[in-house]
Amino acid sequence: MVDRHGHFALREAERGTTALRRILIFTHTGRQEAITAALETCALLNSAGAIPVMRRKDQAAMAEAIGAAVPSVQVLGEDCQIEDVDLGVVLGGDGSVLRAAELVRASPMPLVGVNLGHVGFLAEAERSELASTVQALVNETYTVEERMTIEVKVWLDNVCLAETWALNEAAVEKANRERMVEVVIEVDGRPISTFGCDGVVMATPTGSTAYSFSAGGPVVWPDVAALIMVPISAHALFAKPLVISPDSIMAVEMLTRTDAGAVLWCDGRRTIELPPGARVEVTRSDRPVYMARLHTTPFSERLVNKFELPITGWRGPAKEESRRPATTALPVIGPGLQSVDPHYRDEPGLPMVGKPESQG
Structure with missing residues (x-):
């Protein structure tokens, strides 16, 4: 994992410590659920003191869908450049994350996915966690990991x-x-x-x-x-x-x-x-895609949750304080045990038999 501050320390210094954070919003403007989530994200960012940013065509599509202008949103390429954006939030499924990765790959900007689809393996949060996700992004309480391309x-x-x-x-x-x-x-x-x-x-x-x-x-x-x-x-x-x-x-x-x-x-x-x-x-490729992580959930747990894998009966490893050595030493090879050879050296035609150790 790569700490988020490691990638952006220089840019923060150039902009000054009082600069507001800009969050680029990617959404599927052909789905009403995604438009609703994008409007809510814009409102949450504004309330938290951050600046929502959208592409011009996404902003226009949303304005047409709701019949009104999207309030307090900067337009990427006009009001700010991609170098001025701190992070991208993707509202949709894995396909939406892949589209967003295509657009930001030239920059070190990390992406975080909010799942509006089905499995959403690339997503970091669910739709019900949108408010807490936005707060974490504004407070910078996340880490960044590199994904190979x-x-x-x-x-x-x-x-x-x-x-x-x-x-x-x-x-x-x-x-x-x-x-x-x-x-x-x-x-x-x-x-x-x-x-x-x-x-x-x-x-x-x-x-x-x-x-x-x-x-x-x-x-x-x-x-x-x-x-x-x-x-x-x-x-x-x-x-x-x-x-x-x-x-x-x-x-x-x-x-x-x-x-x-x-x-x-x-x-x-x-x-x-x-x-x-x-x-x-x-x-x-020598150019990875950066994904923001809000949780420290192990990948094994994400695998179980996303695919709803059965784990009934799992006991897990013993706790360290509960572990104790055996009271008596257990022999590795005890008396009477036999090793098995395919055949005796002097009788290659015999089938596989147990050979007493004393005859070695």
Whole structure:
């Protein structure tokens, strides 16, 4: 985790200690619930002595929805610049957080999500906690953690067709429902396997609970430095999820023995068609996304809560003050125990039997 003050100490000094905090509000202006939450957030920020900031098109969409101007809101790019904003609050689901990350990735501004969707794994708070969340943001009682992102490049005949990034995943998918794509998966310049499949997901630890999870990939704790590769519905004996070094290069090559088309999706937002022979390379990016944390809840507990996992019967570790040594020493190997060898050295044809230690 990175302390929030470490990122913004210089900017605070430049602006002065009496400067009001600016909070950028992202919301889904096509949903009434999100508009209501955004208006409430603006009112809470104003009451707490902070300045709500919105993009011009979001402010205009909200004004049209409510039939009146949104009061006491600064417009990003007109009244202030993104460098003047301290933090972004995202009102919506994980898709809204991904959209916001796309907009602020060039700056070190952290984001905090308030869940208005279903699972909302990227969200830090729920709609019912909006008032306390705003107060925590104004009082700066939060920490910031870095979330790994990936750089994605598409090549064809040694020409780079596209270059983009992702916070969750880069997913190669078949373009036509009725036809599989033929691919070779590769790590660090060495082929791993070739097969027909519906696609391949290349994800970050943050994305391990998103598309990668649905495709059967492992859940990876966010602070683990790793990359993940997960085949989707592969017709192969070996098509297991792979957890790879963060310094490795993952690649998926589209084979040319069929003309089946494919498409690359990054975070479900940025897309490019992949012709036969195309190659998608994924590496760790040196530009992370910053997420504000209001709670110190362990990731394991968040996992249980978000997926409503059954934990009935769990007793947990003994408390340190309750632990005590055994009253008698327990032997590691006691008399009469036998080790098991596949066979005696001088009788290799015998089946596996128990061999007394005294005959060693």
